[in-house]
Amino acid sequence: MPRLDDVARAAGVSKATASRALSGASGVAASTRERVQRTADELGFRVSGAARRLATGMTRTIGVLTPSVNRWYFGSVLHGIAHAADAHDHDVLLYDLGAFGRGGHEKFERFMTRGEVDGLVTITWSLVGGDLTRLADLGIPVATVGEPTQHTRSFALDDDAAGEQAAEHLVRLGHTDLLHLAAEPEVQPFEASSSDRRKRAFERVSARHGLRIRPVQTVPTTLEGAHAVVREIIDRADRPTGIVAGTDEVAMAALLAAHQLGIRVPEELSVIGVDDVPAAAAFGLTTIRQDPAQHGEDVVAWIMAALDDPDDEPDRSHTAYAPVLVVRSSTAPPS
């Protein structure tokens, strides 16, 4: 494996000049640069990432802290991040916190102070307690996607608007008796979660339109987790005419349960979710769409900008994405 020294010698320049030529720095004659470039190619030279890191202090890597990797939302964000990072010629280091068993906290501690990344993005629910605050003091750009946060730059769906739109959609169809199924994350989030936000949005709409008051039911976020409990909830005589689910997975669980109980959708029961997961279309699920991959792209773009910019005021703003209603066949006027 040829070193920079070799390239320099072969091209008849100094190591310093070779470095400049290859890294695209200024102060090198065009002809020289080209020559160095060429001999580097011929020799099959690759800069040593390790050496570059040591010298520059930059890792060309961004870290991602995520509570999970194989749920749609997280996976999509991660995908967006990977795409954008690659476009900026950066690597992505994955920290699957869910994988960290019980020792999660110490691992996190150790990781934090290791300086293996230039920037960090945490996905919702990743951090608890004061971790996020400490993270923000890391000296590198830190951003959160999935929920608004005080301590870092953040990106997320506008959950208030999403929750309202979902409920309003059913109200406009004529429903007056709705039930909200709040999706509860496995691990309790630090600040008010999107689940809470959607729930409160539902309650606002209920109050505004004087709907029948039914206590919000809290169920697991996942299809498999929610299924049994949702089924039991639906299997009652005084069932609502419409269900506003906090998540598509919960909504799909409701659809499945309804089917198994012989309840016709949307004739006897309307169901609306939030997310627009890929399977939603096949289910004919009316839902509120969000595009997590885009969030991932945006968060990386922000990190890159923060990396370039001279270190001005830390930016802790929040960008909320507007939800969009996608009407399919799981909702209709009550009969």
Added chain:
Amino acid sequence: MPRLDDVARAAGVSKATASRALSGASGVAASTRERVQRTADELGFRVSGAARRLATGMTRTIGVLTPSVNRWYFGSVLHGIAHAADAHDHDVLLYDLGAFGRGGHEKFERFMTRGEVDGLVTITWSLVGGDLTRLADLGIPVATVGEPTQHTRSFALDDDAAGEQAAEHLVRLGHTDLLHLAAEPEVQPFEASSSDRRKRAFERVSARHGLRIRPVQTVPTTLEGAHAVVREIIDRADRPTGIVAGTDEVAMAALLAAHQLGIRVPEELSVIGVDDVPAAAAFGLTTIRQDPAQHGEDVVAWIMAALDDPDDEPDRSHTAYAPVLVVRSSTAPPS
């Protein structure tokens, strides 16, 4: 940020000794080691990963090449990898090839020769053409999970057995008229894919039991992709009594389509899948289970062992995981 020098000075030893003490190398008096360790803690010393990498040539990082990240299979493998890597105190660098747009090949090329990882695992369909072969010559342990492969160590479900078990299950129930829905990956794999293997297993079972011959139908792997085409296939007068789907997603698509067409499952149609994704239980889907997270754990364990072992013969063996049948309510004798 204190350096090793500082720790050494503070502890009254040389940099060399401090290094040995902290890295756990031998040749250091127990008392000295403890003293160094203590002062390191007090000073809040963290080794510089960059410096260590440069000096040792080891990165304590393993790379993962995956065609996607938000499909159950890939996500699960990745989860297993992350878990195991963490247990071995290694980081994981994620290469979401799906994110690499068109330039995927060059990116791959560049990545290959960068030496940012100590070991590499590629997940099914990641590589095409001779890439895998070249990867294996990288000088670092390389393994594949998802399909048996000639060029690297590999781990995968025994697709032949899985395909046979699925078909046999329906045959034992008395079905004689089956249809196989082969799940076709978005990008064509290098070698015979698991899809092919399952398909051929189905054909073997068909021949063995003299079942009615229906040409295998090839459909997209994903629920959303398969749904429309499966629906059309099912919506015919001479529909089979049973469907063997190459994938749970395809099977669920069939279930959904059947429901929408008013076809009762399992009375009028039996459906069996492969995977046992989390949602399968809620669907009541009979399926052949595999545990990709375990594959991920195992592949990391192998890499770690390969890293420790003196460089003996390259191990290119394959471990096939035995499938297990999970019977639920989507299959029954034909009526």
Added chain:
DNA sequence: CCAATCATCGGAACCGGTTCCGACCATAGC
């Protein structure tokens, strides 16, 4: 009591780049 052995430690080279600073040369301006 002396020499051989062993455990422990320090010095210094090395990993492979980046970058500050100064030298040098050519052109431009007066």
Added chain:
DNA sequence: GCTATGGTCGGAACCGGTTCCGATGATTGG
């Protein structure tokens, strides 16, 4: 024609560890 200016380039320090090798002192065996 001479000096100020700017563009190129080389030398060398530096990033922060690891590890080879030799020195030292203590212990053990004869």
